[in-house]
Amino acid sequence: MTGTAAAPAPSEVQxxxxxxxxxxxxxxxxxxxxxxxxxxxxxxxxxxxxxxxDRVRESFFxxxxxxxxxxxxxxxxxxxxxxxxxxxxxxxILGLLIAVLRTLRGPVFFPFRALAIGYTYSxxxxxxxIVLYVLTLGVPGLRLAGTPSVVVxxxxxxxxxxxxxxxxxxxxxxxxxxxxxxxxxxxxxxxYRQSMRFVVLPQAVRRVTPPLLNDVVSMQKDVGLISxxxxxxxxxxxxxxxxxxYNFTPYIVxxxxxxxxxxxxxxxxxxxxxxxxxxxxxxxxx
Amino acid sequence: xxxxxxxGRGPAAPADGTVLSxxxxxxxxxxxxxxxxxxxxxxxHEVVVLIGASGSGKSTLLRxxxxxxxxxxxxxxxxxxxxxxxxxxxxxxxxxxxxxxxxYNLFPHLSVLDNVTLxxxxxxxxxxxxxxxxxxxWLSRVGLADKAKExxxxxxxxxxxxxxxxxxxxxxPRLLLLDEVTSALDPELVGExxxxxxxxxxxxxxxxxxxxxxxxxxxxxxxxxxxxEGRILEQGTPAEVLGDPQQPRTRQxxxxxxxxxxx
Ligand SMILES: Nc1ncnc2c1ncn2[C@@H]1O[C@H](COP(=O)(O)OP(=O)(O)O)[C@@H](O)[C@H]1O
Ligand SMILES: [Mg+2]
Numbered sequence: 001m002t003g004t005a006a007a008p009a010p011s012e013v014q015x016x017x018x019x020x021x022x023x024x025x026x027x028x029x030x031x032x033x034x035x036x037x038x039x040x041x042x043x044x045x046x047x048x049x050x051x052x053x054d055r056v057r058e059s060f061f062x063x064x065x066x067x068x069x070x071x072x073x074x075x076x077x078x079x080x081x082x083x084x085x086x087x088x089x090x091x092x093i094l095g096l097l098i099a100v101l102r103t104l105r106g107p108v109f110f111p112f113r114a115l116a117i118g119y120t121y122s123x124x125x126x127x128x129x130i131v132l133y134v135l136t137l138g139v140p141g142l143r144l145a146g147t148p149s150v151v152v153x154x155x156x157x158x159x160x161x162x163x164x165x166x167x168x169x170x171x172x173x174x175x176x177x178x179x180x181x182x183x184x185x186x187x188x189x190x191x192y193r194q195s196m197r198f199v200v201l202p203q204a205v206r207r208v209t210p211p212l213l214n215d216v217v218s219m220q221k222d223v224g225l226i227s228x229x230x231x232x233x234x235x236x237x238x239x240x241x242x243x244x245x246y247n248f249t250p251y252i253v254x255x256x257x258x259x260x261x262x263x264x265x266x267x268x269x270x271x272x273x274x275x276x277x278x279x280x281x282x283x284x285x286x
Numbered sequence: 287x288x289x290x291x292x293x294g295r296g297p298a299a300p301a302d303g304t305v306l307s308x309x310x311x312x313x314x315x316x317x318x319x320x321x322x323x324x325x326x327x328x329x330x331h332e333v334v335v336l337i338g339a340s341g342s343g344k345s346t347l348l349r350x351x352x353x354x355x356x357x358x359x360x361x362x363x364x365x366x367x368x369x370x371x372x373x374x375x376x377x378x379x380x381x382x383x384x385x386x387x388x389x390y391n392l393f394p395h396l397s398v399l400d401n402v403t404l405x406x407x408x409x410x411x412x413x414x415x416x417x418x419x420x421x422x423x424w425l426s427r428v429g430l431a432d433k434a435k436e437x438x439x440x441x442x443x444x445x446x447x448x449x450x451x452x453x454x455x456x457x458x459p460r461l462l463l464l465d466e467v468t469s470a471l472d473p474e475l476v477g478e479x480x481x482x483x484x485x486x487x488x489x490x491x492x493x494x495x496x497x498x499x500x501x502x503x504x505x506x507x508x509x510x511x512x513x514x515e516g517r518i519l520e521q522g523t524p525a526e527v528l529g530d531p532q533q534p535r536t537r538q539x540x541x542x543x544x545x546x547x548x549x
């Protein structure tokens with residue numbers, strides 16, 4: 001609405017204010033630059049001046065070793081990425097399903113509700129590594145025909161562990177939607193399922209997107225644990241590189257790649273969180 | 287404004303033209319009996335206004351009629367159909383009754399147009415274009431056509447409440463229930479909502495409404511019912527109940543309203 005008419009020229013006072021603010025901005029940029037340079041210098045001197053610095057540099061930051069192991073690590077990383085995508089989708093679907101099951105009322109749904117509750121209680125408590133070992137080492141031990149590969153079993157371990165966390169996040173979201181919204185939907189003649197699908201879930205999912213993305217970021221790291229069961233992912237490839245070269249550089253390479261992979265995800269999470277915080281404070285003001 | 291004919295759902299109205307009848311309705315929450323054998327009949331095109339102290343059970347009654355609450359005893363009939371029969375599908379009943387809440391309860395994640403067309407599209411299976419055309423007709427009638435694409439949080443309280451009423455109306459309800467639709471509004475926004483309700487009355491809409499606006503009750507009510515202790519203590523034309531109350535408790539209630547400057 002504002003700005004359609006030409007704004008009148010700023011008054012003397014306003015011009016003074018603007019000039020003052022500009023000077024303040026320049027000043028704070030200079031201060032920030034100065035303190036950054038100072039801190040950088042101190043850190044550089046402290047680290048490079050340390051007595052064991054040369055040895056550490058050789059065994060952790062050897063460019064030759066990095067170049068030689070990078071291709072294998074990248075191949076491994078591709079497995080991590082595929083696993084992350086599949087497990088995220090799997091865990092989101094499982095989490096949503098379990099959360100909705102827990103909201104169902106009525107005697108018919110009692111066993112489903114009990115199962116859903118038992119599942120979220122157990123798998124939020126169970127360490128991922130144990131679940132991973134049980135599935136990837138235990139299940140193939142049964143020697144059943146058609147047992148999936150270790151990668152798939154490891155993926156299933158991730159999905160059921162993270163599904164339990166995400167189910168709780170979704171449930172919190174569903175419960176945060178005010179009962180009057182459901183009453184309004186039902187009063188229009190929508191069935192329980194329709195109210196859930198068109199009114200409750202869209203609002204719930206919007207509210208819990210930031211915490212869900214945080215779970216995805218943390219899953220991003222845990223996908224690497226699958227290397228414990230044998231498949232050659234980025235971390236396992238790095239481990240092999242370390243053994244071959246008697247040098248730790250491959251670990252640094254793999255670590256850096258994981259961080260690079262996480263940056264966009266974390267950035268998206270921060271952006272979504274900020275946006276939803278703004279929206280909620282706008283709701284509160286309305 | 288003109289009201290569209292209900293789309294032939296439910297049985298035909300009984301010959302005496304009674305749309306709603308409640309008989310001996312009881313409802314308790316814990317140890318408090320909110321409705322204690324409540325009787326009420328609303329005829330076609332009639333506007334019945336419920337008044338009574340806060341907590342006297344007006345909202346509870348409206349929620350029972352809309353089957354959002356289960357009655358503990360008694361029966362409710364809509365167009366002669368027994369709707370408190372446990373074998374009945376409550377969704378089908380609610381499709382024939384509109385309910386508007388004190389706090390609007392618009393869906394914040396949907397635009398005004400989507401709020402209004404949700405039930406026609408999902409419940410009555412009307413295709414989007416037709417549902418939107420109908421919705422736009424209603425929105426234009428109440429002067430909100432330019433807000434169709436806005437989200438509810440961008441609207442004033444009065445505008446939100448008018449959208450909420452339109453949302454109930456596009457289902458062509460047989461009966462419209464209004465629960466203190468102006469109580470959450472700033473005084474200067476009350477008028478626009480009351481005008482809309484008055485227009486609905488002249489369309490012949492059958493309405494049962496709870497209100498604290500006695501002036502408004504006088505204007506629209508064919509009958510005013512004063513609720514006390516879970517029953518209708520006194521009822522009659524607005525002139526009778528508001529102008530010359532017979533029961534001491536009704537007088538006391540109106541006195542308090544007058545003192546708070548709402549008459
Ligand atoms: N869901 C509920 N659970 C418990 N008590 C309720 C519930 N709904 C209403 N009540 C109680 O029932 C009484 C009547 O409430 P209500 O119908 O909202 O009155 P009114 O709309 O006339 O102000 C109040 O004492 C209220 O506390
Ligand atoms: Mg009330």
